[in-house]
Amino acid sequence: MFILGPDTVSNRDALRIRWLPRRYLGRTWLWPRGGGWRLKARIVFETEVLRYALVLSPFVIAAFIWREQAIFIAQAPVLMVLAIYLFEARILRIPRAKRGELMGEDRADAGLDLLRHRARAILTRIAAGRGLTAGTLHLVIEQSDLLRAPPLTLVSVQSDDGPNLLALDETERAMIADTLFTPPLTERDLLRIGLKRGIELHDLSFEPATVSAHARMAALMAQRQAGGQ
16 A cells, blocks of 8 residues: 655655546556555556566567577567457456456445445544544545556545645554555455446545544544653
């Protein structure tokens, strides 16, 4: 999971928002600031040109090994296109006709209900902790459709005040990382639900005005405890 914010993205200018919900995946290049090599490798793998080069590398190797056949190999575009198609559409992705078989309807409904519940809890804590009383917050979740690759999930909290992308602090990011994707709803579970239902982006909105006084008091006490440590 890649939680977006000025502290987690190297190219901060790419985070600018002009409308809600702002999509990032497939529309702009975001490079992690930290995050470990696995996340960076997964983001690199999302680049289509690099995947195409990976698929076509056997043709290049074959041309060097069998030099006398190099011209024939280089002039075999149909085989190259077929190799790219099979890798992209049959190996990395699941055909649209089979996406309905990824899970049962009841399980998909339960997963979406749980996602809404978790999103509301997360946005409630963020709104209460920041003392927000107006506007609308959006927990926006985007996922790559490469089912057979490790999941790539972009998570951001966007506000209609501006609009802008909230600069989440370390405590808020940790709270999202600890609570958004845990069994029985993991990143891969949500990816399967999205593919089954044709959901390209999950936009879960919340109005801070609905935060209860109890939640605001709990957030204030948590801040005081954190400050005293």
